[in-house]
Amino acid sequence: MTSRTQRTRTAVIGGGMAGCAAARQLLRGGREVVVFEAADGLGGRARSWHRPEIEPDVGINLMYVSFYKLMTQLIKEYGLEDELIRISSNVWISDHGKAVPLSSDSPLSLLTYRHVKLRDRVAFLLTTLAQVARKKKLDLFDPVKSAPFDDGQSAADWGYKRVSKRGFDFLLRPQIEGFWNFACEEISAVHARALLAWMGGSGFYVLRNGMEILAEKNAEGAELRLSHEVTGIQQNGTGVVVGAVGPDGTPVTETFDEVVVATPAPIAAKLVAALPAQTVGQETRRFLETQKYEPALSVSFLVDRGTLPAEAHIVAGGPEDPPLRNMITYPRTVRDERGRPVEKLLVFTYPGRANTRRLLGRPAEEQFAEVTKLLTSLWPQFPVESAEPFQIAERPYGFPIPAPGRYRRSVTVLKEQRPPVVFAGDYFNSPTTEAAMLSGVRAAAALTKAG
Numbered sequence: 001m002t003s004r005t006q007r008t009r010t011a012v013i014g015g016g017m018a019g020c021a022a023a024r025q026l027l028r029g030g031r032e033v034v035v036f037e038a039a040d041g042l043g044g045r046a047r048s049w050h051r052p053e054i055e056p057d058v059g060i061n062l063m064y065v066s067f068y069k070l071m072t073q074l075i076k077e078y079g080l081e082d083e084l085i086r087i088s089s090n091v092w093i094s095d096h097g098k099a100v101p102l103s104s105d106s107p108l109s110l111l112t113y114r115h116v117k118l119r120d121r122v123a124f125l126l127t128t129l130a131q132v133a134r135k136k137k138l139d140l141f142d143p144v145k146s147a148p149f150d151d152g153q154s155a156a157d158w159g160y161k162r163v164s165k166r167g168f169d170f171l172l173r174p175q176i177e178g179f180w181n182f183a184c185e186e187i188s189a190v191h192a193r194a195l196l197a198w199m200g201g202s203g204f205y206v207l208r209n210g211m212e213i214l215a216e217k218n219a220e221g222a223e224l225r226l227s228h229e230v231t232g233i234q235q236n237g238t239g240v241v242v243g244a245v246g247p248d249g250t251p252v253t254e255t256f257d258e259v260v261v262a263t264p265a266p267i268a269a270k271l272v273a274a275l276p277a278q279t280v281g282q283e284t285r286r287f288l289e290t291q292k293y294e295p296a297l298s299v300s301f302l303v304d305r306g307t308l309p310a311e312a313h314i315v316a317g318g319p320e321d322p323p324l325r326n327m328i329t330y331p332r333t334v335r336d337e338r339g340r341p342v343e344k345l346l347v348f349t350y351p352g353r354a355n356t357r358r359l360l361g362r363p364a365e366e367q368f369a370e371v372t373k374l375l376t377s378l379w380p381q382f383p384v385e386s387a388e389p390f391q392i393a394e395r396p397y398g399f400p401i402p403a404p405g406r407y408r409r410s411v412t413v414l415k416e417q418r419p420p421v422v423f424a425g426d427y428f429n430s431p432t433t434e435a436a437m438l439s440g441v442r443a444a445a446a447l448t449k450a451g
């Protein structure tokens, strides 16, 4: 152990939103912090791609929603308010290519929403209001608050009891699956209820240069080991030994007093496989090993303005896994080959579950070609001929699936967190950056409170 005169040295494995939030908290608690990150930059799944020929130059640009408390506080503290760009909640739900608008903050749009009967729209509104009344307890980010509601029901079971099948499939299902792509049959009802409680009237924003700025600011003061893939963690008489492979393929080992493991759960399970049960309890180990993920594939195209609604989120409704799940359209100024500005739309498209799994890891040309064939299934007038393939981003660990009962298990595991090895990641709560950061803050607290 570190002597009294030395600061406690803590390794954070994984420089995503969870790991960097943990780093910030640990630095504030007086720790010396080293962040190991396999990629060449921080932010993890919240890291954008950047292409200089478009303005703003960011791609996968995650949304910050006005009810994210931790993030709101950080944006203020880091003076990033001017970097926020408001985006519209201009949602369209498509029924096999017939798309109609449904805005989450306009009750009027619910009145005119033609995909479901009036009876269902009223039932949906009443159900939403009932969840809003429980807003303080139905938390989308904190499993400690929401676990008591996690009664084993799936979102689909719960929803089908409140509105008709079609009502659920065209009102609530697309709002959940359009964000996360996992099936409502596979997730806890709590997830749907918390979403309903919080979404209405919220403001949606992106950070001009990408959300990774928050991870970077949170990690300021920590030593960064970028392009370092951790391969395993061991314990010996002097501390916790982190083994990694450096940028040039060289193996590195370093000893720490304590470790925060902030990678996706299945990777975390492998990294701690050699640790004894006194360090990683049985419940925690099982929790990590059994967490399932829905992968994500983002395929973007540039199209001419006016060919699609701008700032729109077009989502497939219905119970089946669609060929293409959704499209999000952002205006961008693009420099042509002579450097002249041309106004375009950058369209992000996300295939459905089966197509995502089929196309993940395939060569980019094949991914573009296959997704191009799917575009008109969601928007029949999509300008396929003139669409320019632009950028692909893959996230094999896209969205941890909050299966029924998972929030309760999270709480058990949170209680088991103790030094010298603790865990953080969005798989404790919901697949959002806010939940990831909360888990990081909690993991750090489990270390700093203990000593």
Ligand SMILES: Cc1cc2nc3c(=O)[nH]c(=O)nc-3n(C[C@H](O)[C@H](O)[C@H](O)COP(=O)(O)OP(=O)(O)OC[C@H]3O[C@@H](n4cnc5c(N)ncnc54)[C@H](O)[C@@H]3O)c2cc1C
Binding pocket: 013, 014, 015, 016, 017, 018, 019, 036, 037, 038, 039, 042, 043, 044, 045, 046, 061, 062, 063, 064, 228, 229, 230, 231, 262, 263, 264, 267, 296, 298, 395, 397, 398, 399, 424, 425, 426, 427, 430, 431, 432, 433, 434, 436
């Ligand atoms: C397509 C998509 C869109 C999304 N949109 C939104 C949105 O609009 N708003 C929102 O709030 N959330 C959104 N999310 C969810 C959000 O991205 C995640 O919940 C959050 O970023 C998870 O953070 P994390 O730190 O838990 O995990 P990660 O971001 O996965 O971080 C883990 C880090 O560990 C690193 N790592 C893994 N293995 C090792 C190793 N062996 N050694 C060292 N480092 C390692 C990884 O490189 C990564 O940087 C979206 C997710 C996806 C996939």
